[in-house]
Amino acid sequence: MNKKVIVITTGGTIEMSQANEAEGIRIQDQHTLQKTLPLLNQYANVEMEHLFNLPSPHITPAEMAQIARRVEKYLDREEVKGAVITHGTDTLEETAYFLDLVLPKNKPVVVTGAMRSHNELGADGPYNLVNAVRVASHNNADRKGTLVVFNDEIHSARTVTKTHSSNIATFQSPGLGPMGVITKKNVIFYREALYEKQLPLNTPSHQVALIKTAAGMDDSIIEWAIAQKMGGIVIEALGQGNVPPMMLPGIRKALAQRIPIVLVSRCFNGTVLDTYGYEGGGKQLKEMGIIFSNGINGQKARIKLMLALEMTTDRQRLEAYFHM
Structure with missing residues (x-):
């Protein structure tokens, strides 16, 4: 007591x-x-x-x-x-x-x-x-x-x-x-917690856009995020990590401008994987340089990216934070 x-x-x-x-x-x-x-x-x-x-x-x-x-x-x-x-x-x-x-x-x-x-x-x-x-x-x-x-x-x-x-x-x-x-x-x-790499306590200064993917979407929202000079983008992709092909031009443009993109699934179970090799499939997105998340949802991936961006904007270092 x-x-x-x-x-x-x-x-x-x-x-x-x-x-x-x-x-x-x-x-x-x-x-x-x-x-x-x-x-x-x-x-x-x-x-x-x-x-x-x-x-x-x-x-x-x-x-x-x-x-x-x-x-x-x-x-x-x-x-x-x-x-x-x-x-x-x-x-x-x-x-x-x-x-x-x-x-x-x-x-x-x-x-x-x-x-x-x-x-x-x-x-x-x-x-x-x-x-x-x-x-x-x-x-x-x-x-x-x-x-x-x-x-x-x-x-x-x-x-x-x-x-x-x-x-x-x-x-x-x-x-x-x-x-x-x-x-x-x-x-x-019943079980233990899964530990993630601790991040320094900072007040995030980078805005991160969270974009939910749906059938037939194009890249207009991604273009908006680029124009707004977002520090990063989180995309809630379809299924195992796939997007409509009309989103690809905006994704390529964001990556070319060194805006980090983190991919999660809009499904509330499972993770994103580089499984599908078609246009807009996860395999192609992985090869383009998109960071695959570790199973967290979109809103949490956004929080993690905001905190990680206070440490670095380097893609490889950011990706390490999303691998636990």
Whole structure:
């Protein structure tokens, strides 16, 4: 019970309430979660900081870096066992992955939130927060990287994604399932985390375009990204990593201008491979110099590329970051 856990609040539905249907769900008192402290203190010695109060669509990589610096500062304190961050769900997986890439893995960092505001029937925020504190204070959570706790499940930041717009069981790890579960009496882990190469904690200064591929697309969006002087491009390709051939002129132009392109699949299971040799196929894209990702989704590949670009613009060095 003497384990110290820091809770950092950043906003989101977990701190919102609905006055009436006409007004919708809105940000209210930023100290809403302060009322949960007596409950949280049953499981750990909790210290709470209200960093900011933003809906998650307002979160940018600059705020992610700010969160990471605060977490890093707290975890440097010897008496602190772990940290919990409350966050809106729309971009929660991106912030969690950012933290996983830049923070040391020795102490638990847990991200949680809510799908229902605190005055809605069946509000899940306080329950998720209690479970997040329980995980952050648990010895078995050490050295597992940043975790996401929702709906009695523990997920790795690398694999988790939001799968439903409103269901409280929205966070899932496709193909793998949760790393562990929280029962009424215990915290149970089923598998270990897959470590990725840690990146330095910087505030990203490069914009990266995320382009989703669909049937019959041409290269006009890629041309736009080039004109906007994007630092990089992530393409969510079809299947195992294939694009419509009309996209190729823009891809060639971007690569010629030394704009790095990272390829992921728009499928939520599987990875991209240099399998198909036809025009626009993965084999051709690989030979052109596109960087194939390591199974992460498009939004996470964008975060990783933004952080990696703070270190280098060299294609080979960037590719090494995407090979774990």
